[in-house]
């Protein structure tokens with residue numbers, strides 16, 4: 162009989178203290194198997210989590226959480242932390258509807274000190290806690306764990322700058338695996354790599370510092386020169402000087418898989434006091450062949466076969482696939498097009514463009530704000546930047562969109578992927594707000610394609626247009642809309658709404674991902690002798706009220722469908738537009754995301770829960786129409 166797992170036999174996390182070296186190694190293996198098994202079934206962030214198993218064990222052996230606080234940056238690497246802090250029995254529900262979140266959540270466990278999901282926030286949050294601790298006169302340790310990718314986000318540097326200045330007790334663990342989702346980029350990545358390449362110099366750090374300090378300084382001029390020499394010698398040979406200059410004690414680089422060494426270093430950091438940065442070097446995807454070989458693919462994955470590492474296939478082609486192909490096509494024809502990503506060349510579909518036109522591809526790191534303003538600089542000089550960023554991460558660049566882009570009416574195309582519900586990643590990743598936050602910006606054109614082909618057309622239109630244009634599309638397979646249609650022609654003014662079906666009772670006005678659903682609803686409504694017009698609005702701004710109004714006038718009601726929060730959304734735009742056009746007496750029912758944060762789970766289930774399902778929409782329309790259609794249904798029972 163196989164011996165019971167340590168995981169099941171010790172009290173976690175308290176029992177970690179009693180383990181010896183061998184048992185810790187065994188525990189690390191067990192935690193990894195648990196993560197691999199679960200992610201293979203549920204999908205999730207495999208490689209980041211596998212890389213920090215020893216670190217997580219060491220942290221929980223040294224710290225006494227939840228009194229001590231750990232803030233996991235992004236939070237996608239917190240699976241081992243979840244397993245070791247009382248959630249092993251529910252770990253199989255990871256990312257499932259109603260199950261454990263894939264990210265730290267304060268409402269899930271007191272061990273999750275801070276909610277994360279977007280990168281580069283951990284040091285700010287940790288510093289806030291450290292200040293709170295000191296104000297309250299309490300004593301506990303605060304640790305931020307941040308990856309080298311997340312350190313490329315400007316906010317991390319704002320926090321380092323502040324923390325170094327304040328000098329409070331704070332530990333930052335820099336988990337350096339040389340990877341963001343793809344290979345990390347930028348001068349900082351090169352700097353970290355230089356430190357890693359010469360670990361030996363760490364040993365001489367103290368000697369060099371002492372030696373440099375002892376260099377004689379004679380006379381004023383000489384003194385300045387010597388100071389300069391001292392500076393450059395230190396920069397040459399002392400690793401982590403950048404962090405030291407920011408006010409941190411730098412410890413490292415150390416092997417992030419040597420649990421005993423990690424423990425010692427965390428204790429040293431705590432004893433040292435003040436702001437301390439521990440630089441650990443880890444292997445992303447550690448302990449599972451396929452993810453060690455391909456950490457990029459296994460950063461975040463859908464279900465896969467554990468034996469072979471083969472990913473279970475997903476439906477396609479996705480909207481992202483159409484965007485990928487369209488970018489290559491357009492990039493070939495027009496050398497003014499520059500593609501920009503914020504550390505997500507694969508996720509956004511820009512990798513192929515990068516391969517074909519490397520000189521016109523820019524990965525700025527996790528720096529959405531910089532990406533947008535950089536694009537504005539390019540646009541001001543006659544290039545046509547296409548900035549591809551997920552809806553949720555573009556929230557970071559709101560001021561840049563207003564101040565740098567819209568105010569100067571520059572011609573930049575924002576390709577907004579994952580607009581709408583993102584599914585299993587949950588509320589930090591849902592793109593629920595982009596229509597609301599972009600509609601408010603003067604001069605913005607906001608488009609949403611109903612299918613892949615229309616995404617291509619919109620991109621071409623946007624590139625040949627002028628001013629800021631945003632195109633938002635969902636994390637979904639691009640089911641083609643098979644119906645009579647009029648294509649969008651570049652250079653023919655603002656996009657007009659497309660009437661896909663004409664009826665006299667109800668006018669359904671749908672945006673992007675909701676057009677297919679509106680057509681399905683219209684077909685079902687016809688079984689109840691309710692004839693519906695279906696309009697593909699194409700734009701959330703400006704909305705073609707003329708076309709919508711023409712059909713709305715003769716119908717009993719208008720229903721709007723959108724995959725965005727109803728607050729400030731497309732439906733509000735239609736309602737307001739009809740009102741302004743003197744058609745305010747036509748009742749409008751709005752279907753969209755509710756005014757609350759939507760949980761995690763399969764996208765289709767979440768849409769249904771938000772009322773964006775055929776059942777709910779048809780039922781609501783029939784009940785709104787009430788007596789007008791009473792008795793006309795073939796099978797009323799189905800909807801009651």
Ligand SMILES: Cc1ncc(C[n+]2csc(CCOP(=O)(O)OP(=O)(O)O)c2C)c(N)n1
Pocket residue numbers: 209212235237238278279280307308309310311312336338340341342445460503504505527529554557
């Ligand atoms: C603001 C923001 N932009 C983009 C992302 C998408 N994203 C998630 S993890 C990640 C890479 C993080 O790299 P790193 O911090 O080095 O952690 P690792 O996965 O390598 O452990 C990116 C770009 C995000 N979570 N937040």
